[in-house]
Amino acid sequence: MRQFNNAMLRAIVAAVALASLAGCGIAGMNLGMGRLSEKECMMRAMYFESNRSSAEGMLAVGTVVMNRLNDPRYPKSVCGVVGQKNQFAQGVLTRPMTDSGAVLASRVADQVLSxxxxxxxxxxQHFHTAGLRFPYNNMFYVLEAGGNEFYEKRRVR
Incomplete structure (x- = not known):
C-alpha cells in the first residue's frame, strides 16, 4: 500500500508540474504565471482588499472593480483596473495567495464576472479601510463590508 501511495504522489506532482508548464489552471489561476486572466485579477483584488473570510466584502470589492470598468476614466479590462498604480494593495498582481481565502475569492470572482x-x-468606485473617516465633503459613504468603507465621490454644490 505504501508503494502505491508514493507512486500516486509522484504522478500527482508530475501532473501539476506539466499543467503549470502548459499554462493550465486550477480554480481559475494561471499556473504558468504568464499573463493573468481577468478572473485571477478579480480574485486578487478581492483577496488582498477584503476580509478573506467575507464573501460579502469580496463581492463589494468586485463590484467596485466592475463600476470602474464601466467608467471611461478607467482602463477597459479587469486587470487594467486592478493593476492601476496606487489604487489597490501593493503587489496585488504579484504576491502569492496563500490561504483558503483564494478558494472563496475564486467562487466570488465567478459570480461577479457573471x-x-x-x-x-x-x-x-472607491473604498478604504473601515474605521477611518476623512473630512472631505465630497465622500458619500454607502457601505461597510469586509473591513472596508465604500464611498462615492460626488460634486459638492
Whole structure:
C-alpha cells in the first residue's frame, strides 16, 4: 500500500508540474504565471482588499472593480483596473495567495464576472479601510463590508 501511495504522489506532482508548464489552471489561476486572466485579477483584488473570510466584502470589492470598468476614466479590462498604480494593495498582481481565502475569492470572482453585484455598493468606485473617516465633503459613504468603507465621490454644490 505504501508503494502505491508514493507512486500516486509522484504522478500527482508530475501532473501539476506539466499543467503549470502548459499554462493550465486550477480554480481559475494561471499556473504558468504568464499573463493573468481577468478572473485571477478579480480574485486578487478581492483577496488582498477584503476580509478573506467575507464573501460579502469580496463581492463589494468586485463590484467596485466592475463600476470602474464601466467608467471611461478607467482602463477597459479587469486587470487594467486592478493593476492601476496606487489604487489597490501593493503587489496585488504579484504576491502569492496563500490561504483558503483564494478558494472563496475564486467562487466570488465567478459570480461577479457573471453579473453579480453588491447592492449596497451602488455606484461607488472607491473604498478604504473601515474605521477611518476623512473630512472631505465630497465622500458619500454607502457601505461597510469586509473591513472596508465604500464611498462615492460626488460634486459638492
Amino acid at each position: 453579473g453579480a453585484r453588491h447592492p449596497g455598493v451602488q455606484a461607488a
